[in-house]
Amino acid sequence: MVLNLLNPKFLLLSFFLIIVFASGAKAQDPYQPYRQDWLKKAEDNKPKLVETEKQPVSLVRLEKDPAAFQGWKAVNTDSVGKLYNTSFKTQSGVVVDFGEHLTGYFTFSIKALKGTADGPVRLKFTFGEVPAELSVPFDPYKGTLSRAWLQDETVTVTEMPADITIPRRLACRFVKIELLGASPYFDFHISNMVFKATSSVAFKPPLLATTTPQLIADIDRVGLATLKECMQTVYEDGPKRDRRLWIGDLYLESLANQFSYQNNQLTRRCLYLLAGLSADDGVLISNVFESPEPHAQAGSRLFDYCLLYGVALKEYVAATDDKQTGLDLWPVAKKQLDIIRKYAGKDGMMDYQKAGKEWWVFFDWKDGLDKQACLQGLSIYALNQTYALAKLLGKESEVDDIQSLAKKLKAAAYKNLYDPKSGLFVSGVNKQISYGSQAWMILSGVASKQEAQTALKALPTVKDAVHPGAPYMFHYYIAALIESGLKAEAKDALQNYWGGMVKKGADTFWEVYDPNDELKSPYNFYPVNSYCHAWSCTPVYFIRKYPEIFQR
Ligand code: RAM
Numbered sequence: 001m002v003l004n005l006l007n008p009k010f011l012l013l014s015f016f017l018i019i020v021f022a023s024g025a026k027a028q029d030p031y032q033p034y035r036q037d038w039l040k041k042a043e044d045n046k047p048k049l050v051e052t053e054k055q056p057v058s059l060v061r062l063e064k065d066p067a068a069f070q071g072w073k074a075v076n077t078d079s080v081g082k083l084y085n086t087s088f089k090t091q092s093g094v095v096v097d098f099g100e101h102l103t104g105y106f107t108f109s110i111k112a113l114k115g116t117a118d119g120p121v122r123l124k125f126t127f128g129e130v131p132a133e134l135s136v137p138f139d140p141y142k143g144t145l146s147r148a149w150l151q152d153e154t155v156t157v158t159e160m161p162a163d164i165t166i167p168r169r170l171a172c173r174f175v176k177i178e179l180l181g182a183s184p185y186f187d188f189h190i191s192n193m194v195f196k197a198t199s200s201v202a203f204k205p206p207l208l209a210t211t212t213p214q215l216i217a218d219i220d221r222v223g224l225a226t227l228k229e230c231m232q233t234v235y236e237d238g239p240k241r242d243r244r245l246w247i248g249d250l251y252l253e254s255l256a257n258q259f260s261y262q263n264n265q266l267t268r269r270c271l272y273l274l275a276g277l278s279a280d281d282g283v284l285i286s287n288v289f290e291s292p293e294p295h296a297q298a299g300s301r302l303f304d305y306c307l308l309y310g311v312a313l314k315e316y317v318a319a320t321d322d323k324q325t326g327l328d329l330w331p332v333a334k335k336q337l338d339i340i341r342k343y344a345g346k347d348g349m350m351d352y353q354k355a356g357k358e359w360w361v362f363f364d365w366k367d368g369l370d371k372q373a374c375l376q377g378l379s380i381y382a383l384n385q386t387y388a389l390a391k392l393l394g395k396e397s398e399v400d401d402i403q404s405l406a407k408k409l410k411a412a413a414y415k416n417l418y419d420p421k422s423g424l425f426v427s428g429v430n431k432q433i434s435y436g437s438q439a440w441m442i443l444s445g446v447a448s449k450q451e452a453q454t455a456l457k458a459l460p461t462v463k464d465a466v467h468p469g470a471p472y473m474f475h476y477y478i479a480a481l482i483e484s485g486l487k488a489e490a491k492d493a494l495q496n497y498w499g500g501m502v503k504k505g506a507d508t509f510w511e512v513y514d515p516n517d518e519l520k521s522p523y524n525f526y527p528v529n530s531y532c533h534a535w536s537c538t539p540v541y542f543i544r545k546y547p548e549i550f551q552r
Pocket of ligand 1: 237247
């Protein structure tokens with residue numbers, strides 16, 4: 001048979017097939033009808049940044065000191081006037097201190113002092129959040145993230161006088177300036193350094209009770225500074241790096257925000273943005289960027305963060321009573337539960353081996369951490385929290401299987417991961433004992449209160465217990481202590497860990513902190529760590545939510 005391609009019947013059939021195919025492809029994206037609206041709402045809720053001009057407070061000298069954090073400390077030397085009033089040729093390597101962590105744009109003036117500027121001047125600026133960033137050579141670079149995150153910028157000045165703004169947004173407290181090249185036939189000086197600092201915080205949080213111990217008040221102050229710096233037009237993870245919105249960071253920042261700056265608009269924006277930029281199978285992408293236009297880091301699927309989205313949404317709705325946002329975004333929270341359904345075995349255990357092969361299962365920056373118990377615990381927690389969200393929104397009937405699923409996972413966890421002899425939860429084939437496993441088994445309610453207390457009290461005595469690697473995991477450990485009623489222990493742990501950073505001079509809290517290894521880096525080069533990191537701000541949440549524990 002010869003096909004007549006122009007036959008009207010054939011044309012009609014082809015047209016029909018194209019329509020079916022095209023709509024079939026679209027039907028795969030469960031959020032297609034809502035995406036534009038979500039992204040528009042994200043845009044409508046974009047906060048206006050508050051700008052503040054800051055001047056440096058002094059000049060400092062960086063000194064090696066084995067007792068100082070990472071072996072370097074900044075010692076006050078002169079007033080900034082010394083730099084401004086003297087030839088820069090005699091001052092290469094000078095370090096300027098702004099006295100606090102700032103995020104924004106740096107401007108300086110440069111002017112001839114003597115003679116005519118007959119050639120360009122080349123300067124190198126290095127911006128550091130902590131002293132070691134200005135002291136340790138960056139090259140040859142061995143880090144596993146882009147070398148360009150490090151904040152060193154070369155500026156060539158071709159004419160003067162000039163006021164120069166470094167185009168890149170920076171995050172720092174200290175600025176080092178070195179002279180790379182200048183003409184011998186004239187002299188010049190640098191002055192008027194200004195940092196245009198930005199943040200979306202425009203509100204002073206309530207004062208703590210006067211009974212608050214000094215160390216806790218200091219931890220709160222540093223936590224607030226950390227959060228303020230990360231609150232830009234999204235909840236950034238770190239204003240130096242990665243400067244974007246991650247779901248796990250958003251969750252903890254929004255908790256701290258609720259009890260301090262109370263910028264609900266920013267939380268709302270971030271929840272809509274993540275929803276609007278989710279993958280077209282309905283799964284959330286772990287992190288998103290705002291510009292040049294909102295987009296996600298394609299393909300970055302992080303198991304734990306997908307589940308925490310619904311938890312964050314529940315906390316937001318519970319705190320604000322903004323049911324509209326809750327209802328808009330409910331389909332996204334609900335959809336993430338399919339991930340749990342997919343990996344939940346008949347025996348009630350999550351298939352963590354399979355999940356680990358198919359996903360980025362994170363939980364902490366800690367080599368060797370076995371994540372089976374964490375994954376099981378978070379899955380139960382997410383089921384329960386998402387059910388609580390459904391109740392707030394009157395949507396229980398859409399998720400009527402999840403309570404029984406949670407129960408099944410819980411029973412299986414107790415059966416397979418609890419060791420009644422030691423009173424601790426174990427994880428993986430090697431029955432590893434870790435802070436993370438105990439925390440998630442407690443937060444999920446697998447442990448009874450009594451069992452939780454026994455496990456948490458026993459933990460410090462276990463020689464090989466795997467400790468948290470980053471403040472992110474430490475948050476869940478403190479939450480578990482509070483959940484178990486171990487108030488004094490929670491207070492001590494918070495004071496030891498975050499207080500440890502304060503005592504080592506932190507202006508803002510760090511991405512990674514191991515009290516026994518200050519040079520630890522998940523990226524093989526500690527200067528590229530972020531030293532003002534969102535997930536580290538949560539003492540603010542604990543201190544303010546539980547005044548009876550922390551403010552007396
Ligand atoms: C780090 C980021 C961020 C975190 C991810 C998992 O690279 O800084 O804070 O959410 O890891």
